[in-house]
Amino acid sequence: MSDREGLIFRSDYLGDTAAWRALAGLLEDTFDIDVTIMDRLGGPDPTTVPFGWFDETGACIANISAFSMPLVINGAFVRAAGLQSGAVRPSHRGRGLYRNVMEAAIDHCDAEGVEAILLLTDTPDLYGRYGFRTLAQHHFTGPAPTGGTAGQVRRLDMANDADITLLRRLLKARRPVSDRFAPLRQLEMFLFNASLMPDLRLDLIEENTVIAWQAGLDGSLDLMDIVGAQIPSLADIVASLKIEAASVTVRFAPDHLAWDGEAVLDEGEMALMLRSAKDLRPEHPFALPPMAEF
Template identity: 50%
Template sequence: MSNTTDSEGLILRQDYFNDPSPWSALVDLLQDTFSIDISLQDQFCGPDPTSMPFGYFDETGRCVANFSAFSMPLIINGRVVRAAGYQSGAVRPEWRGRGLYRDLMQRAFARTKAEGFELDILLTDKPALYERYGFRAFQQHVFVGPPPETAGPLPPARRLSLQDPGDMRLLKTLLQDRAPVSGRFAVAGQMEMFHLNACFDPDIRLSLVADTTVVAWKFDGGTLRLLDVAGPAIPSLAAISSALDLRAERMEVCFPPDRLDWDGTPALYQGYTWLMMRGDAADNIDGPVMLSPMAEF
């Protein structure tokens, strides 16, 4: 961790996640700004060890501004792309308008460029803020269609609990060894956000299919919404549907379904954030894509 002091009397801290005090101060900043509790990561495996946080702190140790980068390798058209994600961007109201956010962004962008990342990716509800830095917005799509033919009798899926230590150990193992859920566009390795997103949304259900794969899903009584699949291999949608045994009338897959042995029709995703990317790898994306909701950051 490195510290410097700026003209405002603030202390700039970098790579501080191994220090409990500034980490707790960032937790407070994001709780106050977005009403999210990232300290839930401590229940699973702690903060992402690839994180590169940049934050300004006042003399009392309060975090007044932050912007973080982290490693988020992606599969794009069958190739592993070394991508950097950006998150936890926030400034306390009384410190806005002083250029702190821009300063921290530029520091993070310079760091990932120096470390050789070939793609930058973020999610935002303010795309114009990042377009000036060369980011391009990508409209996300879900994939919808009728249920597949049943795969025959299969052992029923087992629900997993975020409160069960054994289930959480199993989830961590499967996320560490997971195959990308798509060969077109998918996370190649990232597990902290999967756990956080499962905690943030109580409607998300996690089920173990065939003792080897965790499926994240929602069901509204008619539509099975498949959010993500984590395991050493990707089962067919027919196998997943049979194991869940939900009698769905409609499928909605929230990632490209090329590994599910099922074809869906792309439909615009009705989310409140834009997926934005910059880099040569982004120029090679053709056709509709979506980042799994379990990988949102």
């Protein structure tokens, strides 16, 4: 096509340092996010397969990346993938480049036997043509439970390499935080998101479970995620963190917390969208944990 003269289509190029830096440049220019901080955290997800157009100078013009994201949905394992890092430089929009990389990524996922593909977007209308549909997400609120058993707690520091190593080990062996809907694997995105959230607190309970949380303006507990082979009750979490909170907000389905909160529909800017051959919509209110957002 004449409007693609001088451009080169590439895929699976994360192993090329120059191409990775070029992709990082596209994402920083588009979203003002420096993804190269992942280098210090152990590197990008090794399952990632990017699809992109590059110009003759080596600049990344358009990209979408697919990565493995196995899920639990309604208590069953689902072989799923996520799409992220979707962008096109303004100078090259309207030429079909994004449609091309999207179709290449979807074809790749289908060829790999992926049952479902997820993406997060603030422009959901753009993806209906590719078979994606929006899933409603909820957060859960209610009184803070009492009577829990406190465990020993230590605060982790994302600037400490030893703490990052510990987090990586726990993330590799974690239990899904919910049976309604949750990733089985989210190591790289958890670390990346944690590095971007200055108000996030990562508290290690009994050296085997990490609680990712924030404090509300009223002193309430805002629970973002839990990393561990076992999920403690919310009462034990509150007791361990020594929080005198009247209320709790949980940002994922609380079916493992021995606590019931009111499900409140989220109306944020970002929509979670799913493409699948069969209806995999969760049967009960749920949310993708913020630490797994991509």
